[in-house]
Amino acid sequence: MKLGNIEEDSKMSPAFFLQRLPAQRRSALHDVINIRHAYHKLCEICEEVSEFYGFTIFTDMAHNGILVTLVSYFLLVFFIGMIKVDLISCISYGVIIVWFAFQTTVLTSYVTRTIIQIEKTANVINKLIRQCAMNKKVEKELLNFRCELAFQKVKFTAWGVFSLDRSFLASSVYGSVHQRNLIYVKYIFFKILGLAPWKLNLVTKPSKNRTAKTIICKFSYLGLLYNVLLTTSVFLMTSYFCHQHNSVQAQVDSLVTPSTMMNLQYFAVILSSSVFLNYTCRQKDMIGILNEIIKIDKKLQKYAFNSAKNGNIIINLIFLGHLIICSTLICLQYFFLQSFWLAVLRCWPAFLYCWLIVQYTIMLDMMEKRFKFINLNIVKLGEIKVNSEGLEPVSATRISFLRESVLYDVVNIKDNYNKLCDICNDISDFYGLPFLKVMMYHGTSTILILYFMLVAYYESKEFHLLLFIKDVGFVLWMVFQIIILTTFVNKTIDKIAGTTATYLIILIQFRASTPN
Incomplete structure (x- = not known):
């Protein structure tokens, strides 16, 4: 200097x-x-x-x-x-x-x-x-x-x-190789839970300068069979443990009787089983959504889009945080029930719905990032137009080339935007019914937990600190899930609405910079 x-x-x-x-x-x-x-x-x-x-x-x-x-x-x-x-x-x-x-x-x-x-x-x-x-x-x-x-x-x-x-330090978040490994880790985790019955294939396609690796989703009969077996196993094991360990349930009274609690547990199991069936029957719908996102990513790569470097740290922290909370709740349930499998089955519906919301959040985050990238590229189109008519003399050939290039980019961005909107509708349709079941379960669980907490307070029953921490933590956890999901929904909607505002601003710039 x-x-x-x-x-x-x-x-x-x-x-x-x-x-x-x-x-x-x-x-x-x-x-x-x-x-x-x-x-x-x-x-x-x-x-x-x-x-x-x-x-x-x-x-x-x-x-x-x-x-x-x-x-x-x-x-x-x-x-x-x-x-x-x-x-x-x-x-x-x-x-x-x-x-x-x-x-x-x-x-x-x-x-x-x-x-x-x-x-x-x-x-x-x-x-x-x-x-x-x-x-x-x-x-x-x-x-x-x-x-x-x-x-x-x-x-x-x-x-x-x-x-x-x-x-x-950020390789697990931003590195392409580590990002691919993280995708596989999450995929295997969701597959174990029955929330990813499809299979992922890594397709290698040689290009001019390098070998391109692309992940595509395919239908899996093994995943379908696994979900059916998982649904049956969860239902049978829950029925067995509910009958064998019915006396373990301490939070009952004259209003909420043991038979009522038994029916509610069966109701929760049926709801969770129907989620498995939803993923099993509509596996092809989610495969189509994921493959369409992969195709859009290939088109956006021409404009230097890289999903691995687009800020996945928040999603990874949410994923890790829910994993820690689930492990902590299982440990607390194990402390009260003295049976690991009974503790897992008691927490199973809540855990399943939690990870369903996490998966929904991940999909919304993917959409929000792509809409944000499209908005940034629309802004760049305006910069190209303004700069092309700036102080520097530009030849007629270069102006023609710039206009054709901008037209090509506008057509591509418009096509990708419309496809992303269609994908958002498909995602909303896919998760609509499961999320309704999540709200039913969370609402019922929250009402029961708060009811027993109020009964214990007014009847001056013996205070259990760990039980109080478990109940309060469980309610806050469910509220946290809904807040996270609605936050990502709002972010995605804002980016979709922002595309219209960005387009209008660029349109005004184009007309203002175009000679009459």
Whole structure:
């Protein structure tokens, strides 16, 4: 940046310009050459540093990962109550996890800072070329420097296995490979719950420069059979445990009798079983929705759309948060019922509806991101039109090319927008009936829980802290699910409505910039 300051100072005095400018230009050219040489040397040193520490960092990360996994396992088993661990050991385990996390955070922070400074050089060079007056030789040297920066990539990796920059901490969210792995993890999880009977195939298609990998959905007879068996098993096991462990149900009174609770449990099982049947019978509908989204993504990739880099961290946190809450509720139920399978079956309808809402939320998030991307591209069309008629002289051929390009983009964006609207209608139709069942179950459960809490309060029954925490947490959890879902519904609707507003703004700009 000091090179630019020298050139700007030379404009302040004509005498200074005549006497000192040639020497300054020679000095600036010499400085650019030296800086360019030093930059490349520093990049080579960074690569050598990365290579030197690569294997050591990889083994250290592997050791820390294994140790943290074992420590987390022992802590989880301790909280469940399967083993007894003293307080000092628990504190030691926690310190080990925090210490390893601190090491990784510090390392990735400094790697990220270094890479940011390396990438910042290109922006500085561009700013110099645009804003500063300079000799042709200096400008040529800077242009060559800028071209070299486009191919100069410095990476700090752990033996070439994974990157150590900001993408290491966010690789499970933004990395394409890790994103694909996350998709498979969620798919397997939903498949175990019976909410994904279809199958995913990774299709490899060779292209000109690289091999393209695409995930497509197909009909699965095994998934259909699994859902039928799962429905039957859940119904039979629930019936068995309800009859064998009926005395375990403590929250009954003269109004809500044991037979009433039994009927309500059967009602919940029938509702959950009908959700399985909905996914089984309408499997092809969801397959069509997912494959249509994949086709739209291929078209949007022409405009640099990348779903893996479009902010999935909120969805992943929601997914992880619900997983932790489900595990905690099962542990609390196990504490009261002293039977793991009975605890799972008691929580099964709530867990199933919870993950149905999570899946619905994921679909809405996918739609919201694509509508947002389309809105941004509509705005870019307006920028292209305005810039094409700016101060710089543009040839008739270039104007014609720009208009044809804009027309092509408008047609594509319009087609993708209409298809996304159709997909939103299909998603609403697919999840409409299951979500109605979710509301029925959540409403009934909330009323019963609040009823027994009020009865216990007014009758001054013995207060159980864990039971109170479980009931309050369960109600708040159900409310949280509905809030999250409605939030994503509103975000999606806002993006759909925003497309119309964006189009009107761009239309006004087009007409204002078009000569009569």
